[in-house]
Amino acid sequence: MRTVAVVLAGGVGQRAGLGMPKQLARIAGRTIIEHTVAAFEAAPEVDEIVVLMAAGHTDEAARLVAGFPKVSQVIEGGASRTETTWRALSALGTQECRVLLHDAVRPFVEPRVIADCVAALETSAAVMVAVPTSDTIVVTGGDLVRDIPDRAPLRRVQTPQCFLLSVVREAYTRALADPAFASRPATDDCGVVLRYLPDVPIRVVAGSEHNMKVTHPVDFHIAEKLFQVTASVPSASPETLRQVLSGRRLVVFGDPRLGGLAAEHGALASCLTVPVSDAAAVREALAEAAEAGPIDAVVLGAGTETYAEPEAGPSDGGHVGASTEADPGQAEAGSAPDVVIAGHLGALHVAEAALPYLRDTHGQLLLHAPAPTGAAGVSAAAAVAALTRFLAEEWSGHGVRVNCVTGTARTSLDVLACGGTGLVIGSG
Ligand SMILES: Nc1ccn([C@@H]2O[C@H](COP(=O)(O)OP(=O)(O)OP(=O)(O)O)[C@@H](O)[C@H]2O)c(=O)n1
Ligand SMILES: C[C@](O)(CO)[C@H](O)COP(=O)(O)O
Numbered sequence: 001m002r003t004v005a006v007v008l009a010g011g012v013g014q015r016a017g018l019g020m021p022k023q024l025a026r027i028a029g030r031t032i033i034e035h036t037v038a039a040f041e042a043a044p045e046v047d048e049i050v051v052l053m054a055a056g057h058t059d060e061a062a063r064l065v066a067g068f069p070k071v072s073q074v075i076e077g078g079a080s081r082t083e084t085t086w087r088a089l090s091a092l093g094t095q096e097c098r099v100l101l102h103d104a105v106r107p108f109v110e111p112r113v114i115a116d117c118v119a120a121l122e123t124s125a126a127v128m129v130a131v132p133t134s135d136t137i138v139v140t141g142g143d144l145v146r147d148i149p150d151r152a153p154l155r156r157v158q159t160p161q162c163f164l165l166s167v168v169r170e171a172y173t174r175a176l177a178d179p180a181f182a183s184r185p186a187t188d189d190c191g192v193v194l195r196y197l198p199d200v201p202i203r204v205v206a207g208s209e210h211n212m213k214v215t216h217p218v219d220f221h222i223a224e225k226l227f228q229v230t231a232s233v234p235s236a237s238p239e240t241l242r243q244v245l246s247g248r249r250l251v252v253f254g255d256p257r258l259g260g261l262a263a264e265h266g267a268l269a270s271c272l273t274v275p276v277s278d279a280a281a282v283r284e285a286l287a288e289a290a291e292a293g294p295i296d297a298v299v300l301g302a303g304t305e306t307y308a309e310p311e312a313g314p315s316d317g318g319h320v321g322a323s324t325e326a327d328p329g330q331a332e333a334g335s336a337p338d339v340v341i342a343g344h345l346g347a348l349h350v351a352e353a354a355l356p357y358l359r360d361t362h363g364q365l366l367l368h369a370p371a372p373t374g375a376a377g378v379s380a381a382a383a384v385a386a387l388t389r390f391l392a393e394e395w396s397g398h399g400v401r402v403n404c405v406t407g408t409a410r411t412s413l414d415v416l417a418c419g420g421t422g423l424v425i426g427s428g
Helices: 032-041 058-064 081-091 111-120 165-177 179-183 189-196 217-230 238-245 256-264 279-290 338-361 374-398 409-417
Strands: 003-009 048-053 071-076 098-103 126-132 139-141 144-147 155-164 202-206 249-253 268-272 297-300 364-368 401-405
Touching: 003 032, 003 081, 032 048, 032 058, 032 098, 032 111, 048 058, 048 081, 058 071, 071 081, 081 098, 081 165, 081 189, 098 111, 098 165, 111 126, 111 155, 111 202, 126 189, 155 165, 155 189, 165 189, 189 202, 238 409, 249 256, 249 279, 249 338, 256 268, 256 409, 268 279, 279 338, 297 338, 297 409, 338 364, 338 374, 364 374, 364 409, 374 401, 401 409
Parallel strands: 003 048, 003 098, 048 071, 126 202, 249 268, 249 297, 297 364, 364 401
Antiparallel strands: 098 155, 126 155, 139 144
């Protein structure tokens, strides 16, 4: 039986107050709806994704999700969440399937939650995701407290809410035929099943505190921070790496290991050993590399391993390897530590020089952040992370992705292959 994830993005986001649907707001360089669709695209249990989008924004949604092969339809949503769900159910045809109804504005849904939901559908026709409440919940009447229910069995409800199609469709058919439903609509899909098919048990799967719903203005700040601390990339398979890298031209400043590893997967990698603290030298080197053909990715290498040599004393802030700085003594004695000069300034120089080439190929810039050790390392790493997020946002208009990594050459390849932007992997 196929499993279809339905991403409900039909709302207008009134409470968020952006003046546009909040699912189109960017967090960590990507719209919320893209993050959410990406979560289901990556879930092996999901075969197909159907997107329901607010009226007037379906073309934009279709453009945003065009790169996700599992997306089969982008449909206009309804005036209420219930109506949007009904449109989705109507679009799914008559053949039985598993349906995962998910709020587009819950972009942090975790692989474990999706897997648990699909597994629970093996034995239950209706599945809800929920977490215990850490607040005391009260029942009010006017401005008075009427009751304080026992907190232990209370749960806060999340999505996805998952069903066999025939079951959820029957519940909605009954609800829409009931004149009382319009005056007291359900706030979630399990509520429709509970009210109209009370004999169908609804299984509860443990949700996650990360699976927040972006609803109010403050949630954008929380979500941005959550993306920063939870960012990770899956380990790409050799087939994926070959698919992504084969025939692609990579220019790597420093880090010959990364260039070599990329070449093993079919990339055409050029490793440049120019001093990245010299903006003109970086520009010239890239111009020369571009003579050989379009550039798909530019990497500022020489990260962790080069900066965090154990023998580097705190006085010099770590040294920059010869692979990045042809002449490590280039940075003037007594000036900023090399880790700042090559790590931060080098990132600025490489980014500035790379944009014209990456714009042409809709390519990717990958910056290696210095290891966040010592005052110089910590501040340089933070600067490169902030630069990454800023450029990811700014360059998304050019179709150029920007990511940052502190880690091994292999992790860098995973980041190059992951399709994300604005990611800071391996440090905050
Ligand atoms: N007519 C609607 C209303 C809501 N939703 C979706 O249901 C999810 C949860 O709804 P909510 O947070 O209330 O989103 P909005 O309706 O956009 O927000 P608001 O109520 O503040 O306007 C969102 O992904 C939203 O896009 C939908 O598909 N169709
Ligand atoms: C479905 C839901 O996310 C479960 O908590 C919630 O009920 C949606 O409510 P909203 O008012 O449409 O955001």
